[in-house]
Amino acid sequence: MGVKEKRAKYREEFRQEILDAARELFITEGYENFSMRKLAEKIDYSATTIYLYFKNRDDLLFAICEEFFGNFSTRLNQIRLVSRDPVETLRQAFLYLMNFGLKNPYQYKLIFFTKSVYGSREELVKKESMARTTYLVFKEIVQDCIDAGQMRQTEADVIVDILVVASHGLITKNIYCANFLKERSGTVARTLVDVLLRGLQK
Amino acid sequence: MGVKEKRAKYREEFRQEILDAARELFITEGYENFSMRKLAEKIDYSATTIYLYFKNRDDLLFAICEEFFGNFSTRLNQIRLVSRDPVETLRQAFLYLMNFGLKNPYQYKLIFFTKSVYGSREELVKKESMARTTYLVFKEIVQDCIDAGQMRQTEADVIVDILVVASHGLITKNIYCANFLKERSGTVARTLVDVLLRGLQK
DNA sequence: AGAATATATTAACGGCGTTAACAAAAAATT
């Protein structure tokens, strides 16, 4: 009926509030069953208010992705500072990604397996997104391994791809295959990491 | 306005016609943008007619999945008959899955990465679906390798999981990551197969 | 105080999946 008595004094603060609610809703309901109206009800505002802070539904998802990749690249740089051995750094980085996926499968799915929010390759490269930054850091870690002579001479891009492929596969299977017992996922994950890193080393 | 002059004489025939149109529409438009109304328009019938042949939207998807798994398990048995070496059989089977995915990414996605149409593990096991059959054949092929002493003693289930994980990962990445150059996918695929099979052999 | 801007609302458009009510053709029964 009446208008909200409490207004959003600080735009960014309220924007973040919406984003948090959206992330939760996206994860619990899934991308398909998310709706702007549900989100509106959750934050107790009308649906159209959301459009004052986000262009549309996909803009919300974009913000969630960027948030994730921001944290991820920070974490990668931390790992890099702590660990001295390049291959060990790579293992840690890879495990971090996989463990995040195993612990937060639906957020992982939301970020990596939903209608790409970053457009084509050209758009991705020029847009200077956190997603792009993260990829570059990951690639640098791989390059460090190659430069240190501890990894067979393959294009760093390909190696990054292989690792990401493995991680993506594990999480997808974990999510979509009902006959994929949860207890086994740990075993599969460990085996995957070992086989891949051993296969990649000189 | 008027009622259709040409009626569907043979139920199964018309059902298949709908299914073919649905598959095409699901693949071209994606699961998200598929709609019963579009399908209706495509086959030139009213939307509600579809409900005389399929329970609902997901029932259509289920039929498409079963169709695929039927073909897949047949193909696996063919490979098994031709090839004599167990590991070679496994390689062929694995490559068949991956190549199908690389050639038909959106159908692969539709079948493996959409809201599971097979329910929980218990439901999957008791329902006697083609999906279940396919999994069992795949597992038998792996078991043959183990029995022949050519593969390290690991649970066959785990090995199947690892291979499927790799395949799923490759296809997902191929679909969702704009920066995943198409030309590279072949290289990554070959490397994956080699590393995995070598790592699994005794 | 008054103008301008930011923030929020309701109403509406055109789409969706699905069900209900109904019509007509085909098949079965008498």
Next chain:
DNA sequence: AATTTTTTGTTAACGCCGTTAATATATTCT
């Protein structure tokens, strides 16, 4: 051959959805 029943199709409607337009009110600026 006439009539009942079943199958196959239709239109209308319900309650969702994303998004835009028009509008009202609060806050901020001058």
